[in-house]
Amino acid sequence: MTTARVIMSYQWGTANSEKAALSGLPDEVAQVATRELRENKSAREQALQQFRDWINKNQDICRCRTDDNFLLRFLRVKKFSLPMAQQVLLKYINFRQTFSHLVYNLDYLIPSVNELISNGYIYVSPFRDSNGRRVILYNINKFDPHKHNNGDMVKAHMITYEVLIEDEESQVMGFTHVGNICQASAAHATIWSPTEFTTLVRWGEQSMPLRHKEIHLVNVPSAVRYFYDLISAIMSEKMRSRFRLHDSMESLKKRLDPKVLPKELGGSMPMAEMIDLWKKEIAAKRERVLRLDDMKLLSTKSIITRRNNQQNENSSLMIHTLQGSFRRLEVD
Template structure:
């Protein structure tokens, strides 16, 4: 059976989705209109913002993520722009037609399954075999992630229903891990969770080698308890279909559609939104003075009381000495 992008991508909001919005986000027509207007007025008056989009779809991504708390949506918008400003080599120039970025996507490293699950959620597949760390840098890898998420954040159904992540670690090598500077990896990972207006509903990691357990534990320590409690590890991908709708998975992970076909549909979706995503580079944060911070980054403590930066330094050697079965 031939599948087309029109069957799956950017679904119209259904009655079920409106019910989810009401139940989980406190969203109705009145709240939506009032909150969008308040956030738009704030953006227009904020001297630290330049050329921020004022369309409903863009502003709603921040409001929905924060259940229509306008002050929290304001903070998330500032943090989102600050991530783009702090890590421009990873978060900007997300042109799908740029050769290296196009190659990473075409190789099937990261893509969104074209079909939504029964709860309206898109499933993001991350396939370690699709990235050759001897050819592509950590910046190339990160840009593929940010491109994927920017595309999905444009979709209102995804703003409401959220995402499921499936990471397949089969084929992971030492080079995949040593490709990253440990400190930058930790900062990007932590900042992205706090700054990207996405609803991460479930995270499933399959075929995780025992030698990577320390890295998974490290990542768990850097994310919120909410995300940590939504993360599940499997030693074999056979278990995955019990918890993720098989129709949303590629054949290689127990689903129906070949991964190659899913990737081609995803490329069509990226191409359709290419101009919108590229134009995001016009948006700028001139100062981060409006961002509220709980504590200074260097003073952050982990559960054992160890300084965060010291912890990164203490494990840096582990990134360089990994051996995989």
């Protein structure tokens, strides 16, 4: 297995790091962008100019960022299809407005959110995996459902995702997720109403410009697997195909270089050190993330939505999976 690569190029909190991120991609990343995303200098320049012109002329969009870094995340997630990238941008702003009570004011300094990040509920490894992806780590046992609410949970997740997609290399390479679900209980599910949770997940998949490449879940208790049936049911087939269940850490390590994991799970760097590095990265992007709240969508008339028959298919699929089918997730 190719050795994981540590993130050593970041100069957290300096102007030079942002310039470097906007000036271009490393050769190996540029090759992936060309091969997988149809990105090249000409296509990028033309699409960015057309995207920027469209935003400036669109009277429904107010105070939208138009810098290259921001627009490229939408173009890359849709392989430089400008109409599709425009739709994701509209859905992204609408998603944030619709769930403003959850995803506005993404400030890691909010005490309850800072506690979740500091105790390791969600953080990002300083090592890239063998495919050049950042690895997002989750520990459900670090989330106390009797102490924290769904707002704390969503803010911790959204801060993580927004900070990560400020990095252009990650926009291209995508992300690997590793969730340790040990000690998950019904109490974790009860912080959500079924309607809000399913809507948030479904809209989030369509609206957030993230390339989710692998999702590994470890130690999923049999008592709460129905909850993952529900998640699987409301996601697209592409997303469902990227889920992997593991009954042990040894199973996970056959698919993922252990070096990206904290020392407590078989890696080389202690979790506390990984979390400290991640918090420095968040701090460097704090103001940039908070300014996302300035963007507004005055009308949703230009958003192309899924047809009713697709919604009905999703509803039927949810009902079927809640009856106990778990065949859609591959068990390693």
